[in-house]
Amino acid sequence: MGSTEGDRDERPVREIGVEGFEMGRTEVTVGWYLLCMADGACGAPSWWSIGYFEETALELTPAERARLPVTGVSWQEAGAFCRWLGPGYALPTEAEWEFAAGAGIRKFPWGNDPRERLREAGTRRRLMPSASARPNAFGLHDMAGGSWEWVQDCYEPLRPDGTCARRVTKGGSWSDRTWNLRVANKSHGLEAVGYKGLGFRVVRRAR
Numbered sequence: 001m002g003s004t005e006g007d008r009d010e011r012p013v014r015e016i017g018v019e020g021f022e023m024g025r026t027e028v029t030v031g032w033y034l035l036c037m038a039d040g041a042c043g044a045p046s047w048w049s050i051g052y053f054e055e056t057a058l059e060l061t062p063a064e065r066a067r068l069p070v071t072g073v074s075w076q077e078a079g080a081f082c083r084w085l086g087p088g089y090a091l092p093t094e095a096e097w098e099f100a101a102g103a104g105i106r107k108f109p110w111g112n113d114p115r116e117r118l119r120e121a122g123t124r125r126r127l128m129p130s131a132s133a134r135p136n137a138f139g140l141h142d143m144a145g146g147s148w149e150w151v152q153d154c155y156e157p158l159r160p161d162g163t164c165a166r167r168v169t170k171g172g173s174w175s176d177r178t179w180n181l182r183v184a185n186k187s188h189g190l191e192a193v194g195y196k197g198l199g200f201r202v203v204r205r206a207r
Contacts, residue, residue, distance in 0.1 A: 001098050003184035009155075010184045016095040023092060023100050024201040026130035026141045027149060028081065031066030033073065041084035045072035046194035053196060055126040055175075067129035069147045069199040075167045075191035078150050078200040085202065092203045094153040094186070097170050101144065102183035103137035109144045110136060114178045117145070127174050127197075144181035147173050147199040155188035166190055173197040 002013040030052075036042035047053040054071055073081075075091075082089045092100070101109050110116050131141040149171045154164035166188040172180040175197065179185070189195055 001095055001184070003182065006179075006182060006185055009186060018093070018096050018099055020206060021092075021096055022204045023096070023138075023140060024203070025135070025139060027069035027146055027199045027201045028073075028078075029066060029130050030068050030070045033070040033081065034066075036081050036084045039084065042080050043074075043077050045070060045077075046074075047072045047196075057126060057128070060129070064129045067131075068127060069130055069142065071127075071147050071197055071199045072194040073150075073199060074194045075150045075189065075200075077194065081200075082202055088204050088206070089202050090205065091150055091152045091200060094151045094168050094170065096203060097149070097151050098183050100138055100140055101136065101171070106137070107183060108178075108181055109140075109183065110134075117178050117181065125174070144172050144183075145174055145176070147171070147197055148187065148195075150189070150198065150200040155186075164191065169198055 001016050003010045004013055033042060033045070037044060052065070052068070054068070056065070056068060078091055082091060106112055108114065108117070127147065130146070133142060133145070135141045136143055148169045151168050151170055153168045155166040155168050158164055169187045169189055172185065189198060
């Protein structure tokens with residue numbers, strides 16, 4: 001886990017064991033998230049009052065728009081979605097996410113050569129429906145080049161009262177340069193804020 005090639009927050013490189021888990025093949029989609037909203041278990045994304053504010057293809061059908069990764073959802077609302085799914089569901093830890101994205105050993109989800117990005121993401125210049133690109137070696141789609149994804153971990157040491165303000169985000173979005181799509185790369189966001197270009201996927205662990 002981590003890298004010596006990137007920013008300081010990727011260091012040190014270390015080995016971390018993870019228990020068995022299952023991960024969603026795609027990011028949580030708009031259609032899926034709307035079901036949680038309809039049940040009253042999830043709050044609206046930040047774009048809800050003005051319409052979908054990501055750059056998407058105008059020719060998408062309603063069904064394709066429902067398959068877009070949901071963005072503008074805060075870390076707190078992503079947690080509410082996991083609770084709505086039921087026991088065992090959660091956001092992945094940073095270690096789980098890195099292991100899954102890199103299929104254990106890869107620098108990028110598609111491999112170790114940055115020039116292979118086009119095979120992974122095609123000619124994306126906007127957010128596309130989930131699973132528009134080929135999966136990685138573990139069968140997971142859009143681990144890079146779709147939207148950034150929330151993970152469970154706090155970005156910095158916990159406050160004295162045990163709370164956390166900023167949470168780690170992983171993956172890079174469709175608009176990021178290839179360097180930001182490295183498995184070890186990370187960013188962060190305030191856990192109560194829903195950001196453009198930031199979504200999430202879920203894991204399921206043994207109970």
